[in-house]
Amino acid sequence: MSVTAALDALSALLGDRLSRAKADLDAHGRSESHFPTTPPDAVAYPESTDEVAALVRICAAARCPVIGWGAGTSLEGHALAVRGGVAVDFSRMAALLEVAPEDMVARVQPGMTREALNTELRATGLFFPVDPGANASLGGMASTRASGTTAVRYGTMRDNVAALEVVTASGEVIRTGTRARKSSAGYDLTGLFVGAEGTLGLITELTLRLQGQPEAISAAVCAFADIGAAVDAVVETMQSGVPMARIEFLDAASVAAVNAHAKADFPRTPHLFVEFHGSEAGVAEQAARFAEIAAEHGARGLERAHRPEERNRLWQMRHHAYWAILASRPGARAIVTDVCVPLSRLAEAVAATQADIDAAGLAAPILGHVGDGNFHAILLLDGSDAERRAAERVSRAMVERALEIGGTATGEHGIGIGKLGYMEAEHGAAGWGMMGALKAALDPHDIMNPGKLVPPRQAGRPNPR
Amino acid sequence: MSVTAALDALSALLGDRLSRAKADLDAHGRSESHFPTTPPDAVAYPESTDEVAALVRICAAARCPVIGWGAGTSLEGHALAVRGGVAVDFSRMAALLEVAPEDMVARVQPGMTREALNTELRATGLFFPVDPGANASLGGMASTRASGTTAVRYGTMRDNVAALEVVTASGEVIRTGTRARKSSAGYDLTGLFVGAEGTLGLITELTLRLQGQPEAISAAVCAFADIGAAVDAVVETMQSGVPMARIEFLDAASVAAVNAHAKADFPRTPHLFVEFHGSEAGVAEQAARFAEIAAEHGARGLERAHRPEERNRLWQMRHHAYWAILASRPGARAIVTDVCVPLSRLAEAVAATQADIDAAGLAAPILGHVGDGNFHAILLLDGSDAERRAAERVSRAMVERALEIGGTATGEHGIGIGKLGYMEAEHGAAGWGMMGALKAALDPHDIMNPGKLVPPRQAGRPNPR
Missing domain, CATH: 3.30.465.10 (Uridine Diphospho-n-acetylenolpyruvylglucosamine Reductase; domain 3)
Known part of the structure; x- marks a missing residue:
């Protein structure tokens, strides 16, 4: 079956829930990131598992790519239709x-x-x-x-x-x-x-x-003199076994952006935003233990947020930090990086990233889920080639350093097309090759989101099934 | 290469660390369970990853099975050499x-x-x-x-x-x-x-x-009037979010065996053995919350074990329960079953198992890691065919019931050869077939512990790679 015939068959299956409208295709060819728009050939809106299965059977017969689409919030171009095909939009499921x-x-x-x-x-x-x-x-x-x-x-x-x-x-x-x-x-x-x-x-x-839902929840914010002190406090907190529910790092630049965006007035130094979940007594005990460790690392202005509306404001500020950072440089786009390193190497990784950013003369706030050793630099770009190249160098250095010190190229954003180039370095040729063998075994015709995650299939290599 | 040539090559590689002594073969052909002794053709004692890799390359060339061997404590015949080959004993690694x-x-x-x-x-x-x-x-x-x-x-x-x-x-x-x-x-x-x-x-x-290591650890034991009360207390404890470190069920027959074996004097009714980990205050709070829930379900004689030697004695009794149960019927062997069910169905699954055991007239204490919905019946066998058949029926009914109510054929013991017959029922033909496809992709010549876990490779089917 040709791809054209497959699209006709999908139209027959789904009626007007198979869309080929340009606006639809474009909307499903965009990502939240800096990758060029890469639209699919059609967008399907199935309403049941049976419809999805029928759709895949039709696409399989035509060797037509099939790409799942959720909310379009992924950051590494996961859902871009790099080989065309059908985007399967799950908004009706x-x-x-x-x-x-x-x-x-x-x-x-x-x-x-x-x-x-x-x-x-x-x-x-x-x-x-x-x-x-x-x-x-x-x-x-x-x-x-x-x-x-x-x-x-x-x-x-x-x-x-x-x-x-x-x-x-x-x-x-x-x-x-x-x-x-x-x-x-x-x-x-x-x-x-x-x-x-x-x-x-x-x-x-x-x-x-x-x-x-925990019986008690309490959040807190505190400021540190520098990145090293904040990260050391995190590492010690984690090692002490305090069951932190959240422990988030924001560097001074992130805090400045949040201040401007959310009309807050945090001192312009690195901060930790934390949260405790447990019983009333447990939360009090955790908070006291954290306050003690933070104080040992020079934390100032520890403020507790007990009431739900205070907590919600805090986490809204944290969740909107990306938008706050983007807004801090009007018209800018961003490369959002994402590495995860062993806790023992977190302080050095963050410091080295900061040094790289400074040396490149870039605006790039750093923030992250540091209790897991996971952090991001939001590399702001004005659109010039020079800045883009500098940002790509910083991003590459972050990943290479993470791999060198026993971490991973991505803690949570995934591979998509943005991190494909690091897979062999992270997993070795044999490990990444094993992923390719698994893919070939379960998707012999390479129709499921092709061009992502595994090594390119060798042309002329006999189909493994 | 023939298997004989492979064994010669392995001898050259490992010297006297390749053993073909009958005692060695027999020791590596036994399991802790009721399966017949199934010795390998040789036992290898590698001392490095490189040696293991060289060994596997030799075996791959000869299509000779390779079976890992740790401490020999698995319960479903995982390491039995059902197609011969080389047992790789890791005692020197x-x-x-x-x-x-x-x-x-x-x-x-x-x-x-x-x-x-x-x-x-x-x-x-x-x-x-x-x-x-x-x-x-x-x-x-x-x-x-x-x-x-x-x-x-x-x-x-x-x-x-x-x-x-x-x-x-x-x-x-x-x-x-x-x-x-x-x-x-x-x-x-x-x-x-x-x-x-x-x-x-x-x-x-x-x-x-x-x-x-937790700052504080505390254990406790309490007795219940019947299985239902004990299990209900478990389910409520788990739902209440108490972070139990251990919550173990022993039925009256298990308790009787433990009493006899360890010279203890627990009342002969179902018991929970529990443990709490945390800060001093946290453990006290958890223990109080558990005591409250247990009391609501009629728990009696709640005893706390604070001192390490008391706790160790308790968990030694629990860990030796299998031996205590075996000893309760001198000369008996046992079929150790293992299912795991959703917590909401735990009470009914345990009760139905107890009813099956009673109806079959078997001696089969029930115990388990009930906080996970995981339980075992230790089916004691005198060696008669009639008893074996009855035990097999009880065992099969346990698994079939677990699958029917949304659980799994094995919570922790694994498949080996003992549970192979349930894989298709648990995963469906397509799901189990997918496991077979993964195996074929990574082990095209079927040399890694063949005859286990995946569907039998179809004779005459072309090799997938």
Whole structure:
């Protein structure tokens, strides 16, 4: 079947839920990042797993690429249609299917966003903890192995997806995992699809682990003289076993941007924004222990935010820091970097990144989920080639340093097209080759989000199946 | 190359560290379970990753099976040489390679046991939490995705292995994962090898996540009128968010066996053995909350064990419960079952199992890691065919019920040869078939622990690579 015939067949399957309107194609060819717009040939809006399976079977017959689309918030061009094909937009598969409070799980469709899920859960006493900042779709969050501010306590999507329903590259429907809390029954297929960026199949349903809303929550902010003191406080806090719910670093430039954007007046020095979850007594104890460690590192102006509205304001400021930073340089675009390093090397990695930024003369606030060793520089670009090249050099140096000191090229944003060039360095030729072999086994015709994550398939190499 | 030629080449490689002595073969053909002895053709004792890689290359050339061997404590016949071949005994690769306290990880060789690791860690203030009871090797624990009493708090091997070094089926050496706390860089190869039971490659090094030794630890025991009351107390405790470090169920028959074996005098009713980890205040708060919930379910005689020697005695009794149960019927062998169900269905699953045991007239104490919904019946057998058949029926009913109510055929023991017959029912033909495709991609000649975990390779089907 030709791709044209496949699109005709998809039109017959989906009616006006297969769109070829230019505005639709463009909207699904953009990313939140600096990559050029790369539209698909069509956008499909399926309403059921059966429709997704039928769609994939049609595309498989035509060797037509199939690219999942959630909320479009990924940062490395994950959903760009680099080889054309059909974007599968899950906005019509966004329902909460079931909440099972006794088992502390929810079943959702992939297009549901994390904020929509937590709104629905509000009355149950439960919540879904993974919080990447953006109001991403849960299917997309699973596919990129997202994490964010709360991963330090509750883990990433790797830890919070119990089971999946997946449409495979041949259009079969499989279920991975169960709602039991653990299993030793064979390969961890759930874990294989989480973080696979849609290259092995399309997630059509997720069973997510929920957490009980803590009895008490308390947040706090404190200022440090310099980056080193702030990061040392983080490392010591983590090592002391305080079960931090959030521990976020913002450098002086980030704080300045937040101040301007949110009409706040934090001193213009590095800060930690932290949160504690637990019983009343537990939270008080954690906060006291953290205050003690922070004070040892010269923290000043420790302010507790007890009331929900104060806390919400704080985390809104943190979540909007990216927009605040963008707004700090009107008209700028940004390269958002993302590395994760061993905690023992965090201070040195952040300091070296700061030195690189200074040496390049760039505006690039640094902030991150430092309890996990994960940080970002937001490299602001005015559009000149010189600045772009300088920013790319800083970004590359961040990744190379992270790999050198035992970390990873991406803590939470994923590979997409932006980090593909680092995969061999991180995993070795044999390790990355193994990913290619897994992809070839599960997607022999290379139709699932092709051009991403694995090594390019060698032309003329016999198809492995 | 013929298998005979391969064994000659291995002798040349390893000298007298390739053994063909009958006693050695028999020792590596036995399991802790009821399966018949199935010896390999030879036992290799490599001393380095390079030797393992060379060994696998020789075996690959001869299509000779390669089976990893740790401490021989697995319960489903994982390491039985069902197609002959070479058992790779890791007892000479049992070193602690590095402790990195700041990153809270340790690098170990696969033959090191968990008790040896924790002995070495004692002075560091850190410990490795996964505790399956047996003093298993850490490579074996990773390969079976082991868990045990502390998984309810600290997770299973899935959660506690940060990175691996693996010798692949072609004798290449790969490294998966990093020592950063999280990563989004491609497929989770670490997660794929954890639980793969040696069917995809041999683990030659592990980077394990460590935990800080809690400031305070307290254990407790209490008795319940019946199974239902005990299990209901567990479910409510878990839902209330008390961060239990251990919460173990023993039925009346298990308690009787423990009493006889350890000269204890617990009342002969169902019990919970529990443990709390945290700060002094935190442990007191957790214990009070648990006591309250337990009391609501009629718990009696709640006894706290504060001193280390009291606690150690308690957990030694729990860990030796299997031997106590075996000893309760002199000369008996046992089928140890293992299912894991959603917490919401735990009470009904345990009750139905008890009813099946009673109806069959078997002696079969029930105990388990009930905070995870994971429980075992120890089916005692006198050797008669009738009893074996009855036990097999009970065992099968346990698994079928677990699958029916959304659980898994094995919570922690794994598949080996004992649970192979349930894989298709648990994962569906397509899901289990996907496991077969992954295996074929990474081990095209089917030499890594063949005959386990995946569907039998179809004779005459062209080799997928």
